[in-house]
Amino acid sequence: MAEVVIVGGGLEGVAAAWALSSRGITDVVVCERHTVGSGGTGKSSGIVRCHYGVTSLAAMADAALDVFENAADVLGADVGFRQTGYVVGVGAPNVAALRASLADQRAVGVRTEEIGRDDVARLWPGAYLDDFAAFAWEPRGGYGDAYRTAQAFAAAARAAGVRIRQATxxxxxxxxxxxxxxxxxxxxxxxxxxxxVVAAGPWSVPLLAAHGVELPIVVHREAIVVIDPGQPLGDVPVFSDLVSLQYVRAEGVGGVLFGNSDLATLEPADPDAYLDRATEDFLDGCAQKLSHRFPGWGDATVTSTYAGCYDVTPDFNPVISATPIDGLIVAAGFSGHGFKISPSVGELVADLVTGGASRWPRSDFRLSRFSEGALLRSPHPYVGAGEMR
Structure with a gap:
């Protein structure tokens, strides 16, 4: 018996357990089918940014930074957060959207600004920048380790009295x-x-469907490539390239992690049986994008690849919501956004459990928005990259 059962010991489930325990609600059991963080959490590329056209997400990501920046004090552990900064570049068709989005982000407290091409050239020496028309800069952005973050949430919740049952x-x-x-x-x-609380990523779907609750999620396989650029790069920021539709960040000692930002066409997958590496076609696309953006990387080599799965909703935004069944809450469908907002997700789930007020507009993330035809979309969508913004 417990006051609250959380299904899923990934990042969102243990963040919810931590948030509940922080409020003194510790009669909580987390049921994880394998081990904490063993699902999609362990495959996250770990980007930390607040650059969202949906202002509720921007505000949640901004608040989450307080936890990442102070994890040793808040969670009692280093979660691998590296505050390198985050830069995003757009082409001419997206300049107006970028500037409008930045204004909305600043209105909810995000520290972000437009910077020039010369500034980016200093941040990313050797990058080809002529096809960009505008750039934004977040000095508080960077990247972290989702697996370590999940372990820290779990350890803090366990220390407060939460029971975490693995292989369950x-x-x-x-x-x-x-x-x-x-x-x-x-x-x-x-x-x-x-x-x-059902926070089991794509595995949430059948648990809810058994009771007539439709959770509209498509499982999408997404590959990651780790590269040795063949030269020292220094302390470069995360670079979100919305012209070539890629993102890159430092990885390990001298490496670079490459990710795809083109999600216009999804690759449906079985989350229990999918190809855990990049395909030859993906590697070819990666090489083309990187050689265009970083023409000096003539000696670059691929050191490893892997793949994870996104649980994608029709509007590429999460469901953090009560359901038509009294006492049943769902937190799923994070569509690639889950790591950077996870502390705030935990807080919002705790608000839903306790029935208290929330600083986040919980209606934005309601499950019923899909049946209502009221999808959560940015008012300033980017041409070619609207899914992830």
Missing amino acids: PVHDVLVDAGRVTGVRLADGETISAGTV
Whole structure:
């Protein structure tokens, strides 16, 4: 028996457990089918930015920075956050959208500004920048380690009294007369609870569907490539290139992590059985983009590749919401945004559990927006890269 059961020990589930424990709600059980952070969390590229046209996401990402910057004090652990800064560049069709988005971000407290080509040339020596028309800069941005962050959330919650059960898959959410009553585990054990939070990424879908609740998620496979650029780069910031539709950041000692920003066409996948590496076509595309943007990397080599899965909603924004079943809450469909907003997600889930007021507009993330046809979209979409902004 517990006051709250959280299904899923990934980043969002343990962030919710931590947030609840921070409010003194510690009669909480987290059920993770494998180990903490073993799903999509461990495949995150870890980008930290507040550059969102959806201002609620921008504000959540900005607040999350307070946790990342002070993780040793807040969580009691180094979570691998490296505050290198974050730069985004756009072509001429997106200049107006960039400037409008920056104004909206500043209005909710984000520290961001437009900078010039010469500034970016100093930040990223050797980058070809002539096809960009405008740039934005976030000095508080950077990258972190989602797996280490999940472990830190879990350890802090456990120290406060939360029970985290690994190798504990949940088979069913139990419902009686329209109200949640707990969960049934795969081995037949039941855990009674007045509140159940389903935060199991793509595996959330069948748990809700069993009770007639549709969670519109497509699982998308996304590859990551780690590169040795063949030359020292120094302390470069994260670079989001919305002309070539790629992003790059430092990785390890002297390496570079490459990610794709073109999600106009999804690659559906089975989250339990997908290709865990980049394909030859993906590597060819990576080489073309990098050789265009960094023409001096003639000796660059690929050191490794891997792949993860995004749980993508129709508007590429998460569901953090109550459901039609009393006491059943869902936090899923993060569509690639989950790491950078995870501390704020935990806070919002705790608000939903307790029924208290929230500093986040919870209606933005309501599940019913899909059936209502009221998708959560940026008012300043970027041509060619609107899905991730």
